[in-house]
Amino acid sequence: MVRERRGPFTLEEVHLGALRPDEVLVRIEATGLCHTDIAVRDGEMPSPLPAVLGHEGAGYVAAIGDSVTGLAVGDPVVLTYLSCGECRECRTGVPSACVQLGGLCFGGARPDGSHALHGSCGDVLHDRFFGQSSFATYAIANQRNIVKVRPDAPIRSLGPLGCGIMTGAGTVWNALKAGPGSSLAVYGAGAVGLSAVMAARVAGASSIIAIDVVASRLSLARELGATHTVNGGEGDVVSAVRRIVPDGTDFAVDTTGREAVVQNALLALRQCGALALVAAAQPELSLDMFNLLAGCKTICGVIEGGGAAHLLIPRILDLHMSGRFPFDRMLRFYTPEQINDAVRDSVNGNTIKPVICFGQNAA
Ligand SMILES: [Zn+2]
Numbered sequence: 095m096v097r098e099r100r101g102p103f104t105l106e107e108v109h110l111g112a113l114r115p116d117e118v119l120v121r122i123e124a125t126g127l128c129h130t131d132i133a134v135r136d137g138e139m140p141s142p143l144p145a146v147l148g149h150e151g152a153g154y155v156a157a158i159g160d161s162v163t164g165l166a167v168g169d170p171v172v173l174t175y176l177s178c179g180e181c182r183e184c185r186t187g188v189p190s191a192c193v194q195l196g197g198l199c200f201g202g203a204r205p206d207g208s209h210a211l212h213g214s215c216g217d218v219l220h221d222r223f224f225g226q227s228s229f230a231t232y233a234i235a236n237q238r239n240i241v242k243v244r245p246d247a248p249i250r251s252l253g254p255l256g257c258g259i260m261t262g263a264g265t266v267w268n269a270l271k272a273g274p275g276s277s278l279a280v281y282g283a284g285a286v287g288l289s290a291v292m293a294a295r296v297a298g299a300s301s302i303i304a305i306d307v308v309a310s311r312l313s314l315a316r317e318l319g320a321t322h323t324v325n326g327g328e329g330d331v332v333s334a335v336r337r338i339v340p341d342g343t344d345f346a347v348d349t350t351g352r353e354a355v356v357q358n359a360l361l362a363l364r365q366c367g368a369l370a371l372v373a374a375a376q377p378e379l380s381l382d383m384f385n386l387l388a389g390c391k392t393i394c395g396v397i398e399g400g401g402a403a404h405l406l407i408p409r410i411l412d413l414h415m416s417g418r419f420p421f422d423r424m425l426r427f428y429t430p431e432q433i434n435d436a437v438r439d440s441v442n443g444n445t446i447k448p449v450i451c452f453g454q455n456a457a
């Protein structure tokens with residue numbers, strides 16, 4: 095629970111209401127901590143407080159609403175973002191671009207204004223964060239944002255598939271469509287960036303350049319598939335990238351949302367190159383329009399990796415289980431009591447992807 099802007103996460107007992115027909119009760123085993131949780135806590139994204147946050151939950155189905163199909167009690171599941179299922183984007187297989195996504199994931203309530211949980215004194219709490227609010231022992235999700243996963247996978251590691259890992263991988267595969275022999279630069283070697291690195295390796299990219307200012311992240315990036323690394327704190331990044339790929343990179347992914355980094359990413363692209371933006375740390379951006387135009391370059395925004403979570407998550411998990419997408423190398427586990435330590439470790443860069451364990455085999 096986060097009660098106030100920039101306040102700590104607190105452990106509190108709250109009550110879940112009855113399931114709606116299209117809802118599912120999930121016993122949470124573990125939930126990843128994403129920068130979006132911290133941004134909402136800090137008031138940098140418009141979502142009401144007090145609220146139960148958490149949007150990378152994984153666990154087991156505990157109960158299902160009357161109209162839910164394809165799920166049964168006991169199924170292992172990963173929770174992801176909620177989409178409406180009715181807009182053009184949802185109906186054409188791109189729920190990540192759902193026009194209702196903002197309200198459904200950040201509105202703090204169901205679309206009709208009701209809540210799935212309330213405080214022990216009956217006080218109103220905001221919930222339905224990404225249709226889950228999964229920093230909790232139990233969460234109510236919707237049939238649409240639940241992905242059933244193979245039963246032999248380690249459930250407590252799987253939550254980050256529902257946001258951060260999927261964002262990095264899907265951006266490379268769905269949005270940029272990086273293929274064999276291509277070159278790709280990844281700006282920011284956090285969980286999203288390292289997932290982009292692993293996805294580029296799977297896609298057969300020949301040059302995969304990770305850029306960060308933290309040396310330990312760069313060494314992990316090399317272990318996960320980066321062919322080159324650039325320390326952004328040591329000299330001009332554009333020159334460093336062009337020393338590796340003289341014509342510039344075919345593709346780039348910016349995970350930092352910082353203007354100066356995005357500007358570098360654009361300048362280090364080759365002719366007709368494409369840059370995907372997956373984060374926004376600043377509200378506005380100024381760009382070298384001449385470079386963009388004369389270079390015939392593309393810049394696109396990508397939410398949750400583009401495409402559909404129901405396709406992406408099983409695909410990444412199958413690669414993981416065959417040893418080709420070792421995302422577990424990024425994870426560090428914490429107990430619920432340690433959640434504020436997890437936030438601190440994430441902010442200062444000591445932990446790439448914290449995971450809060452709520453289940454039996456907690457950290
Ligand atoms: Zn997230």
Ligand SMILES: [Zn+2]
Nearest residue numbers: 178181184192
């Ligand atoms: Zn929609």
